[in-house]
């Protein structure tokens with residue numbers, strides 16, 4: 611990840627960080643209104659979930675210069691998502707919803723470059739989480755076969 615890209619991701623996140631609660635409120639509202647089928651995967655009380663999502667985004671942003679530190683936590687997080695019923699095809703939906711809400715909230719301070727930057731960053735996060743999902747599924751299959 612080059613320095614200019616890292617700075618664009620950090621600056622755009624810092625711009626929205628003071629409104630992090632609004633960001634996650636709008637994210638889940640948009641996700642559930644456009645994809646009603648995923649609502650039942652989540653708990654009815656979303657308060658803790660919203661805080662956890664913010665914390666995971668902060669973790670990613672804080673480690674853009676040390677992405678090797680993200681591999682383990684993101685793989686483990688992906689593994690836990692097997693139990694939530696998350697499928698690979700859900701990841702682009704989550705990405706596009708999140709980037710859409712960030713863009714709406716940032717208004718004139720957003721641009722197509724930032725959309726491309728965030729799509730790339732979230733594709734990276736998703737790919738590491740999916741490795742973790744795959745490993746978790748494989749472990750279950752191996753145990754069943756043993």
Ligand code: HEM
Nearest residue numbers: 648651652653662663666687690694696700701704735736
């Ligand atoms: C950028 C990708 C994603 C990130 C950063 C993320 C982050 C998180 C975090 C931090 C949690 C809290 C629990 C834990 O750490 O295990 C969580 C839970 C959850 N996520 Fe994700 N997630 C992502 C993608 C998805 C996708 C694609 C789906 C599919 C709809 C999904 C559905 C869920 C569900 C259903 C829960 C569990 C709620 C519960 O039962 O408590 N996530 N996610």
